[in-house]
Amino acid sequence: MRLILHVWRQSGPNAPGRMVRYDAPNVDEHMSFLEMLDVVNEELIKKNEEPIHFDHDCREGICGACGFMVNGVAHGTQPRTTVCQLHMRHFKDGDEVYIEPFRAVAFPIVKDLVINRSAFDRIISAGGYISTPAGSAVDANAVLVRKENADLAMDAAACIGCGACVAACPNASASLFAGAKISHLNLLPQGRAEASERVRGMVEAMNHEQFGNCTNIGECEAVCPKGISIENIARMNREYLSAIWSERPETGGGDGG
Amino acid sequence: MPEVLTTPITSPKLDSRIPEGPIQDKWETAKFKMKLVNPANKRKYNVIVVGSGLAGGAAAASLGELGYNVKCFTYNDSPRRAHSIAAQGGINAAKNYQNDGDSVFRLFYDTVKGGDYRAREANVYRLAQVSVNIIDQCVAQGVPFAREYGGTLANRSFGGAQVSRTFYARGQTGQQLLLGAYQALMRQVDAGTVKLFPRTEMLDVIIVDGRARGIVSRNLITGQMDIHMADCVILGTGGYGNAFYLSTNAKNCNATAAWRAYKRGAYFANPCFTQIHPTCIPVSGEYQSKLTLMSESLRNDGRIWVPKNAGDKRRASQIPEDERDYFLERRYPAFGNLVPRDVASRAAKAVCDEGRGVGPSGLGVYLDFADSIQRLGRHKIEERYGNLFEMYESITGENPYEAPMRIFPAVHYTMGGLWVDYNLMSTVSGLFVGGEANFSDHGANRLGASALMQGLADGYFVLPYTIGNFLADHRPDKLNEHCPEALEALANVKDITKRLISVNGKSTVDELHRQLGKVMWNKCGMARNAAGLQEAISEIRAIREEFWKDVKVIGTDDNLNHTLEKANRVADFMELGELICRDALTRAESCGGHFREEYQTPEGEAKRDDENFSFVSAWEYKGASINPELHKEHLTFEHVKPSQRSYK
Numbered sequence: 001m002r003l004i005l006h007v008w009r010q011s012g013p014n015a016p017g018r019m020v021r022y023d024a025p026n027v028d029e030h031m032s033f034l035e036m037l038d039v040v041n042e043e044l045i046k047k048n049e050e051p052i053h054f055d056h057d058c059r060e061g062i063c064g065a066c067g068f069m070v071n072g073v074a075h076g077t078q079p080r081t082t083v084c085q086l087h088m089r090h091f092k093d094g095d096e097v098y099i100e101p102f103r104a105v106a107f108p109i110v111k112d113l114v115i116n117r118s119a120f121d122r123i124i125s126a127g128g129y130i131s132t133p134a135g136s137a138v139d140a141n142a143v144l145v146r147k148e149n150a151d152l153a154m155d156a157a158a159c160i161g162c163g164a165c166v167a168a169c170p171n172a173s174a175s176l177f178a179g180a181k182i183s184h185l186n187l188l189p190q191g192r193a194e195a196s197e198r199v200r201g202m203v204e205a206m207n208h209e210q211f212g213n214c215t216n217i218g219e220c221e222a223v224c225p226k227g228i229s230i231e232n233i234a235r236m237n238r239e240y241l242s243a244i245w246s247e248r249p250e251t252g253g254g255d256g257g
Numbered sequence: 258m259p260e261v262l263t264t265p266i267t268s269p270k271l272d273s274r275i276p277e278g279p280i281q282d283k284w285e286t287a288k289f290k291m292k293l294v295n296p297a298n299k300r301k302y303n304v305i306v307v308g309s310g311l312a313g314g315a316a317a318a319s320l321g322e323l324g325y326n327v328k329c330f331t332y333n334d335s336p337r338r339a340h341s342i343a344a345q346g347g348i349n350a351a352k353n354y355q356n357d358g359d360s361v362f363r364l365f366y367d368t369v370k371g372g373d374y375r376a377r378e379a380n381v382y383r384l385a386q387v388s389v390n391i392i393d394q395c396v397a398q399g400v401p402f403a404r405e406y407g408g409t410l411a412n413r414s415f416g417g418a419q420v421s422r423t424f425y426a427r428g429q430t431g432q433q434l435l436l437g438a439y440q441a442l443m444r445q446v447d448a449g450t451v452k453l454f455p456r457t458e459m460l461d462v463i464i465v466d467g468r469a470r471g472i473v474s475r476n477l478i479t480g481q482m483d484i485h486m487a488d489c490v491i492l493g494t495g496g497y498g499n500a501f502y503l504s505t506n507a508k509n510c511n512a513t514a515a516w517r518a519y520k521r522g523a524y525f526a527n528p529c530f531t532q533i534h535p536t537c538i539p540v541s542g543e544y545q546s547k548l549t550l551m552s553e554s555l556r557n558d559g560r561i562w563v564p565k566n567a568g569d570k571r572r573a574s575q576i577p578e579d580e581r582d583y584f585l586e587r588r589y590p591a592f593g594n595l596v597p598r599d600v601a602s603r604a605a606k607a608v609c610d611e612g613r614g615v616g617p618s619g620l621g622v623y624l625d626f627a628d629s630i631q632r633l634g635r636h637k638i639e640e641r642y643g644n645l646f647e648m649y650e651s652i653t654g655e656n657p658y659e660a661p662m663r664i665f666p667a668v669h670y671t672m673g674g675l676w677v678d679y680n681l682m683s684t685v686s687g688l689f690v691g692g693e694a695n696f697s698d699h700g701a702n703r704l705g706a707s708a709l710m711q712g713l714a715d716g717y718f719v720l721p722y723t724i725g726n727f728l729a730d731h732r733p734d735k736l737n738e739h740c741p742e743a744l745e746a747l748a749n750v751k752d753i754t755k756r757l758i759s760v761n762g763k764s765t766v767d768e769l770h771r772q773l774g775k776v777m778w779n780k781c782g783m784a785r786n787a788a789g790l791q792e793a794i795s796e797i798r799a800i801r802e803e804f805w806k807d808v809k810v811i812g813t814d815d816n817l818n819h820t821l822e823k824a825n826r827v828a829d830f831m832e833l834g835e836l837i838c839r840d841a842l843t844r845a846e847s848c849g850g851h852f853r854e855e856y857q858t859p860e861g862e863a864k865r866d867d868e869n870f871s872f873v874s875a876w877e878y879k880g881a882s883i884n885p886e887l888h889k890e891h892l893t894f895e896h897v898k899p900s901q902r903s904y905k
Contacts, residue, residue, distance in 0.1 A: 011816070012816055012817075028541075028542055028544065029654070030541040030542060030653075030654070031542070031544055032546070032652075034546065035544045035545070035546050036544075038544065038546055038767070039544050042765050042767060042768075044811075045765050045809055045811050045820065046763075046765065046809075048811065049811070050811055050812050051811065051819065051820060053817060053819055055334060056508060057333060057338055057340070057507040057508055057509050058338075058340060058342065058343045058507040058508075059507070059508055059546060059547045059549075060343055060549055060550075061648075062342055062343050062429065062431075062432055063333075063338040063340070063342050063343065063507060064337070064338060065333065065334065065338050078651075081651065085648075085651055085652070087651065087652065087654065089654050110478060110817055111816065111817045114817060116334070117334060117335065118334065118335065118455065120335065121335050121336075121337075121443060121446075121453075121455075124439070124440060124443045125443035125444065125446050125447040126447065128440055128443065129398070129399075129440035129441060129443060129444040130397065130398050130399045130440070131444060132394070132397040132398055132441075133319075133322045134315075134318075134319040134322065134394055134441075134717040134718065134721065135390070135394075135717075135718075136397070137390070137393035137394045137396065137397035138393065138397070139393055140352070140392045140393045140395075140396040140397075140402075140410055141354060141409050141410055143396070144407065144408030144409060145404055145408050146408055147404050147405065147406050147408065150401055150402075150403070150404040150408075153399075153401040154401040154403075154426060154427060154433075157401050157426075157433060157436065158427075158429060158432075160432075161335065161337055184399065184401065185399050188399050188401070190396070190397055190398075190399050191399050
């Protein structure tokens with residue numbers, strides 16, 4: 001099939017960007033979306049033009065490196081699918097496809113479709129962990145975990161940190177990302193010791209990074225390639241309220257982001 | 258041109274530093290004998306960790322926790338993206354929680370045997386010992402392993418093991434373990450003990466007075482090249498499967514860090530030990546960019562077959578039962594579809610070579626769940642493999658509940674890597690190597706669910722001790738960044754970059770990489786022979802020559818330039834590919850993932866030659882146009898006596 005692409009091109013963080021039209025004349029239905037772009041890029045290189053830059057690595061939907069808007073939807077319109085796992089059989093001959101980077105104040109553009117998501121790393125470093133130095137752990141079966149909690153924690157932990165939730169949110173909120181990590185760790189008995197510091201630190205870091213607030217729109221859940229539920233945002237809010245009401249700030253160990 | 262083989266004596270340059278004493282006490286003895294660094298002095302030491310996967314990330318986090326001053330480098334935008342994340346199946350540990358007869362000794366035994374007797378016993382024993390600590394550590398970090406209703410950890414059997422020792426987090430075990438290490442790392446970043454360098458690639462190692470003292474890195478966003486000096490350097494930079502172009506590795510996985518270290522004096526061990534995984538989704542076209550693994554747990558319930566007659570192009574459903582050849586069940590009645598990876602892969606290749614392969618390319622075999630669905634019900638199969646079936650359908654557009662899956666082997670893991678001693682130090686003093694990047698624990702074939710185990714063992718429990726021991730012998734001192742050795746390394750990488758850009762030829766990097774991959778796959782893949790390997794070596798040389806004459810790198814070196822990054826990595830694969838073939842040619846026996854057609858039993862099984870090849874081959878770089886020199890570390894087996902592997 002033949003497609004017409006409209007791609008956001010921007011040569012650097014401070015350069016002006018614009019949509020550029022490209023012809024993709026030989027698209028095979030078995031290609032992944034990124035393989036389709038690979039072929040376009042090979043042609044561009046042959047024509048002495050800079051290829052379209054996009055982040056990608058595993059191409060199996062698990063590393064979270066890839067992600068951009070396809071026709072206005074983060075990772076494209078296939079549910080629960082990263083753009084590396086989106087296949088061209090979902091398009092038809094003659095389609096025009098609009099490809100743009102994830103946009104958010106906290107995710108500055110690096111080049112073309114490549115963005116800087118290091119704000120996510122800083123949110124994690126503000127409490128998204130359990131403090132347990134190597135060698136200090138007790139036997140793994142010494143602490144029993146309710147199966148239901150273990151399963152819910154796993155559901156939340158499946159987040160790949162791609163940033164689609166932020167891109168889809170009209171407020172560019174990172175609540176689904178932070179809520180998922182807070183849920184994962186706070187649902188487990190091992191995570192309870194630092195539960196209050198964790199949620200306070202991560203929420204403050206989120207605000208500090210200029211992510212917006214959650215207003216219960218639900219776009220994040222709709223585009224999440226891993227199907228992370230907004231129930232995790234509710235859990236984060238509950239944990240946060242309980243943390244700020246029940247603790248004296250000066251005794252908190254979290255030193256925030 | 259196989260080398261003349263003499264009596265098995267280890268080269269004096271390969272001191273494995275295996276501690277004295279009974280095997281079960283070696284690690285304890287070694288730890289006790291290791292020198293310690295005074296806690297107040299630790300922050301005066303600078304440690305560089307390259308890579309942020311299970312080995313690198315865990316090492317950086319643990320060393321930061323101990324108080325060392327750590328710099329951690331990754332080419333990804335975040336440490337959480339390292340390719341350890343893609344491991345699906347699980348992680349082995351000798352916990353014996355299932356009371357089914359597992360033990361440290363049994364895990365050790367299985368790993369040495371599974372590696373076809375080409376691994377170092379002492380290392381493998383230590384791996385089995387610390388495996389139990391890994392599970393404790395990961396659970397304490399909050400890794401959400403699968404659990405039973407009583408709240409205890411669940412296990413499954415994996416990769417043909419006869420005990421249930423595999424811990425798992427759905428089909429995302431690698432992801433969850435990596436996130437555990439990543440979170441520990443980010444905690445250290447917050448504490449100020451680790452400084453993170455994302456989107457920064459190591460391009461050379463700096464060696465001063467025979468000791469690794471730093472690296473040269475390139476900031477991938479700005480193109481800035483920097484010198485970083487340190488008291489020691491750790492590489493946790495993964496394997497080299499992408500030398501084959503198509504593999505299950507992530508697209509950006511590369512061997513550049515390891516290869517540049519090799520060119521600075523670190524020996525490269527067993528490069529020909531590459532693992533081909535039997536259950537991957539077949540190639541669909543020339544544009545194919547990578548291959549996707551389907552967990553081998555599918556072989557527990559799927560039956561593998563091809564038509565009995567060559568050229569049978571009927572749809573699977575139209576081929577009657579008596580015209581199907583369930584070749585694994587036929588050839589290996591005892592293990593059937595569950596034979597180890599190398600055996601299953603070769604058998605699939607054999608039937609495709611006979612013209613009985615399925616799918617448009619003829620390079621595929623069926624993995625059929627019809628019997629299991631009939632026996633257990635669709636619901637049960639969905640519960641066990643639902644996510645994998647979805648993934649298969651998303652990629653191929655075919656529904657595996659209705660038609661059998663098509664699978665074909667693909668390059669998956671590399672057992673070879675930089676040679677290391679018992680302390681994980683390479684032949685260059687102060688240069689340590691962990692995880693898939695080293696060669697140490699899997700011999701000629703890695704068992705399922707053992708890669709995660711080894712990466713974390715190295716990162717959490719081995720390197721934190723051996724690094725301390727090394728540093729205790731060396732006073733902390735930060736060398737001047739303008740020392741001649743550093744400036745020479747910087748000039749070297751600047752020169753490579755300049756040359757890559759200035760070729761300005763007509764072939765794209767991917768075109769040339771694909772050419773290399775085809776030679777590697779056809780002549781140094783699942784089956785190898787001397788004539789083919791010799792051809793491969795001269796073909797690779799020709800492709801390499803063409804690369805440097807005709808590669809086209811667009812753009813400049815002062816901003817984000819994926820083409821330049823790729824060209825730099827592929828240039829190294831062009832050299833490494835030749836070494837892989839040379840090693841395969843020299844090893845005139847079949848063992849594990851290395852199958853030489855000349856050395857097989859009458860039934861077509863791999864035939865090891867313990868008398869002549871019970872050694873680790875370690876290659877020393879001698880210069881650009883000079884053949885590398887082979888050194889041998891002789892392997893002795895005191896506890897697991899080599900025997901012919903049989904799965905009949």
